[in-house]
């Protein structure tokens with residue numbers, strides 16, 4: 001168990017961050033997770049997703065990212081220095097929402113449907129790949145939002161997720177609009 005004070009201490013003391021991560025109760029995501037690892041060297045820029053509207057804690061690109069996504073083996077979640085950025089005064093709930101409800105959900109989905117990523121790897125069409133990724137993000141943001149009250153997330157954080165959800169929802173419609181008819185397919189994520 002960790003507290004808001006622990007999180008603030010970890011923000012101010014980088015050497016404490018791994019210990020902070022080790023003490024987090026990952027809830028049911030714990031069974032799928034090998035380790036939550038602090039990576040102080042990660043360049044924030046290298047993980048930035050292609051679509052992003054506003055820089056806001058938690059939904060900022062590359063904050064936390066699952067490795068070995070979709071593999072049968074347990075995953076490692078890497079946490080980057082930006083997850084401890086104090087400039088937006090993030091709450092512990094914001095941090096846990098990203099770690100458990102977002103990245104943890106990516107891991108859970110990969111493990112509960114191991115064929116999902118095999119199917120994804122068989123798609124050669126770039127539009128289909130982009131759409132598949134966006135569909136997953138939309139579903140995860142939606143489920144993340146159902147937990148923000150329980151986590152006592154900040155209003156800024158919740159707005160950030162809603163913005164992100166709207167952006168993805170708009171973008172996925174755009175992909176459908178510009179797609180030539182012969183490229184239409186049934187999204188199997190919803191099947």
Ligand SMILES: [Zn+2]
Pocket residue numbers: 102106137140
């Ligand atoms: Zn995601």
